[in-house]
């Protein structure tokens with residue numbers, strides 16, 4: 001059992017620092033102090049984070065850490081941490097690693113025995129959930145669906161019988177299309193909540209059926225950021241024992257048997273199980 005205490009070691013530590021999702025007042029005292037105290041800030045977009053640092057009069061140097069330089073940055077950051085430096089990692093908004101960069105760095109620290117210290121703070125999904133009026137737990141945080149239509153249908157199909165409230169992120173320019181696909185798979189009567197512009201001036205909640213949401217989306221210009229929450233299925237069509245089972249490879253085979261192509265099946269099963277797509281790809285093809 002690996003046991004690492006966050007507060008008792010003097011060596012380098014990785015701090016995971018959530019940042020506001022719109023309202024700068026949501027920055028916690030501890031988050032500000034941590035960003036001031038660390039040796040380096042690993043930021044998804046250094047220019048974006050610089051505005052936050054300026055606002056709170058923070059002068060710590062920053063370095064970019066995003067999905068396109070993860071592989072090259074991690075060894076550099078781990079080296080600094082091993083030398084005893086402390087690093088704060090943050091994304092553009094909300095919690096690191098939640099549909100944002102971070103998880104590979106955390107895994108590398110865990111592997112290297114470096115303490116990872118998470119700070120609580122802003123997160124769009126949970127903020128939307130607590131005001132949605134939908135059943136708050138159990139819930140299922142899905143994040144972004146795939147961008148391809150067929151893949152979206154396959155992903156939603158896997159979720160349609162879930163009894164949990166479902167939480168999705170979506171980019172504004174894809175919202176209309178995604179709501180249509182959701183209606184196609186979940187049916188027009190399924191209840192949905194659109195949580196728009198959370199913590200900002202034009203924050204609002206739109207509640208109704210998927211049919212209502214699609215009518216609204218057809219008639220209005222879609223502006224701002226949205227979390228989509230879907231009520232869980234009260235009357236699932238399949239029994240729980242028909243939910244996907246077996247090893248990842250068996251689940252890929254099952255999806256292929258249901259008509260999906262191999263790559264799409266690997267992607268779907270990897271997302272479902274929270275494992276790396278490339279790793280499953282390699283296992284599946286026995287590289």
Ligand code: SAM
Nearest residue numbers: 021094095098123124169170197198225226227
């Ligand atoms: N890491 C962030 C978190 O902890 O919530 C999520 C980042 S993800 C790249 C961005 C997505 O989060 C947006 O496309 C939107 O779906 C959701 N989001 C972020 N800020 C939001 C806000 N103020 N209001 C509604 N949704 C928001």
